[in-house]
Amino acid sequence: MADPDRAERDAAPFLRACRRLPTRHTPVWFMRQAGRSLPEYRAARGSGSISEAIRDPDLAAEITLQPVRRHGVDAAILFSDIVTPLDAVGFGVEVVPGVGPVVAEPVRSAADLDRLRPLEPPVDMPHVTETVARVVAELGDTPLIGFAGAPFTLASYLVEGRPSRTYARTKALMLGDPGLWGRLLERLASIAAASLRAQVGAGATAVQLFDSWAGALSPDDYERHVLPASRSVLEAVADLGVPRIHFGVGTAELLPLMRDAGADVVGVDWRTPLDAARARLGPGTAVQGNLDPASCLAPFDVVAERARDVLRRGGGTGHVFNLGHGVLPETDPGVLTALVDLVHEETGATGR
Amino acid sequence: MADPDRAERDAAPFLRACRRLPTRHTPVWFMRQAGRSLPEYRAARGSGSISEAIRDPDLAAEITLQPVRRHGVDAAILFSDIVTPLDAVGFGVEVVPGVGPVVAEPVRSAADLDRLRPLEPPVDMPHVTETVARVVAELGDTPLIGFAGAPFTLASYLVEGRPSRTYARTKALMLGDPGLWGRLLERLASIAAASLRAQVGAGATAVQLFDSWAGALSPDDYERHVLPASRSVLEAVADLGVPRIHFGVGTAELLPLMRDAGADVVGVDWRTPLDAARARLGPGTAVQGNLDPASCLAPFDVVAERARDVLRRGGGTGHVFNLGHGVLPETDPGVLTALVDLVHEETGATGR
Numbered sequence: 001m002a003d004p005d006r007a008e009r010d011a012a013p014f015l016r017a018c019r020r021l022p023t024r025h026t027p028v029w030f031m032r033q034a035g036r037s038l039p040e041y042r043a044a045r046g047s048g049s050i051s052e053a054i055r056d057p058d059l060a061a062e063i064t065l066q067p068v069r070r071h072g073v074d075a076a077i078l079f080s081d082i083v084t085p086l087d088a089v090g091f092g093v094e095v096v097p098g099v100g101p102v103v104a105e106p107v108r109s110a111a112d113l114d115r116l117r118p119l120e121p122p123v124d125m126p127h128v129t130e131t132v133a134r135v136v137a138e139l140g141d142t143p144l145i146g147f148a149g150a151p152f153t154l155a156s157y158l159v160e161g162r163p164s165r166t167y168a169r170t171k172a173l174m175l176g177d178p179g180l181w182g183r184l185l186e187r188l189a190s191i192a193a194a195s196l197r198a199q200v201g202a203g204a205t206a207v208q209l210f211d212s213w214a215g216a217l218s219p220d221d222y223e224r225h226v227l228p229a230s231r232s233v234l235e236a237v238a239d240l241g242v243p244r245i246h247f248g249v250g251t252a253e254l255l256p257l258m259r260d261a262g263a264d265v266v267g268v269d270w271r272t273p274l275d276a277a278r279a280r281l282g283p284g285t286a287v288q289g290n291l292d293p294a295s296c297l298a299p300f301d302v303v304a305e306r307a308r309d310v311l312r313r314g315g316g317t318g319h320v321f322n323l324g325h326g327v328l329p330e331t332d333p334g335v336l337t338a339l340v341d342l343v344h345e346e347t348g349a350t351g352r
Numbered sequence: 353m354a355d356p357d358r359a360e361r362d363a364a365p366f367l368r369a370c371r372r373l374p375t376r377h378t379p380v381w382f383m384r385q386a387g388r389s390l391p392e393y394r395a396a397r398g399s400g401s402i403s404e405a406i407r408d409p410d411l412a413a414e415i416t417l418q419p420v421r422r423h424g425v426d427a428a429i430l431f432s433d434i435v436t437p438l439d440a441v442g443f444g445v446e447v448v449p450g451v452g453p454v455v456a457e458p459v460r461s462a463a464d465l466d467r468l469r470p471l472e473p474p475v476d477m478p479h480v481t482e483t484v485a486r487v488v489a490e491l492g493d494t495p496l497i498g499f500a501g502a503p504f505t506l507a508s509y510l511v512e513g514r515p516s517r518t519y520a521r522t523k524a525l526m527l528g529d530p531g532l533w534g535r536l537l538e539r540l541a542s543i544a545a546a547s548l549r550a551q552v553g554a555g556a557t558a559v560q561l562f563d564s565w566a567g568a569l570s571p572d573d574y575e576r577h578v579l580p581a582s583r584s585v586l587e588a589v590a591d592l593g594v595p596r597i598h599f600g601v602g603t604a605e606l607l608p609l610m611r612d613a614g615a616d617v618v619g620v621d622w623r624t625p626l627d628a629a630r631a632r633l634g635p636g637t638a639v640q641g642n643l644d645p646a647s648c649l650a651p652f653d654v655v656a657e658r659a660r661d662v663l664r665r666g667g668g669t670g671h672v673f674n675l676g677h678g679v680l681p682e683t684d685p686g687v688l689t690a691l692v693d694l695v696h697e698e699t700g701a702t703g704r
Contacts, residue, residue, distance in 0.1 A: 166645070166646060167646060168645075168646045168649060168680050168682065171644065171646035171647065171649065171650075172646065172649035172650060175646075175647055175649075175650035175651075176649070176650045176651055215602075216623075218622045218623055218625065218644060219623075219625060220625070220661070221644070250567070250602050250623070252604035252605055252623070252624075253604055253623050253624055253625070253628070270570045271567065271568075271571075271602070271604070271605050272605055273571060273572070273605070276605070292523065292570060292573070293518070293520075294519060294520045294523035294524065294527075295527055297520060297523065297524035297527075297528070298523075298524060298527035298528045299528055302527045302528070309572070328518060328520050330520065
């Protein structure tokens, strides 16, 4: 706290909201704000692959900053991918456009665990920490969110080999060989923790753990087979003093468990109204969300009505406004800018 | 009640459970029990298309009966598809293996509504009522469940043109042109109602309305833009006196609204524990579900433990045991037979 820059960043509405402190306006950012909805993103990416863009600190920093410049959001989120650390340890995973992460040789047996060696960020992904440092230098007092994929969601890609609707192989391994499953999740937890620590070490001032697909699980399975590994990730960054956001889709029944895993902020998708989420989570946890990304394709008067409803249910203090999942690529970026202005104006800011 | 056959069928555990009456054992059936998990299904289907099989009453009746013979389930469900009535009115929708329903010319404007003329079952799908009649003649006192796709789920296929992860176009239409959306859902409701009435008229003794993808909606959107049309379907069959089951996936937040649409039984997926579902639904509604279909890929001791937990949470009277969604094609049918036996034995039957 002797560091004046740190104190400055701590005053940012986003960080204060994560800590359930009063803010001058409700902070807002968007999952996938740095992405295909922005023409400047498509121009910067050109024909290169996502992995190439992530590995190029100049380009990744530029892409990270684009939505902050255009929309005036209250936080940046690093341009990267949840499978980046797995690729960095040489597991062999590629983000295929229009498909998602694809693994050439999926996890099938204990021998495959050896392919998940511990992550050494300075050696394995120096480009990521370099990107973080460049972004932070440009951002001024806007916080940067670092992130990682949670063990279950990463495991689902490694076991299925590609995005899945049923997670059948993943669950079959989880239930059929809980020992191997547990060791797989431990390794993924250790990789996620190392990645988050490196991002914070380089200047990120908050972290989000994406367990995007945890909502495919019953509460019992989540608690028994997933929560311990997610907890170990969140505990591994507890000493860093940055807010920890924990997010997944379709997690209506899992919210209290996701809180118990060690979250300061629980991200909620649009299926659960924020007032209901708050009632389940109790007063000690902030919430993030939760406008349906698809509603951003509607006329703006509808978007505005929905956004006001989210603000009302979010209840002010301890609410970070966001979508309930990532920005859809076909979203008009003007709608997102107008949403930022609306959230700021409705909650007390006098303009940006 | 003067009809002795009808009285006999009404005594079936499945029908009694739907009416929250005590049963000699908890009844059990499986969504997609007539499907690819069965070698005899694959043999019967051969290389023909799903539509061809549905249009052939001999074949469709055989496929409907297969799981009853093999597993001893407490109910049959007609082998058909939720898009069959849409195809029957000439909309042009094909069930593509490995993909799902695909529509050559999706709904884009009001002009497309004309392509959804009212369904006249005797003319448009005589094969369906013929199949129902043949199945009922074979079934003895095992009830047959007729079914239809709910307006939202059907609309999602018609608007997207194929299965979707985001339902972006569907929601954009729903929010952007609620008048057209409402007329689209009214037409789909009328088609679904006509199809259900025809199935019951031919001998089905229960109906299930599949709103498989309604869980993609927030409660507000569901209540405003979907519930009225689903209610009109369920009300249209109220006078027939057969139990009405209402099912969707990921509906944790929607259960009371799905009940209010006019359901005697609410189907629950595995994400919501049945005791929690019961608490939300109240004592006046039966529940159906909810073993995770993927858990059937685990060793049987794990399956059995999960099934017992479902029975315990289901609470006995007013519970129809089922999976939380359809049988996965890779499921060992022996596991399903063993599950039927387990449910019957644990809940009081002395064997089948």
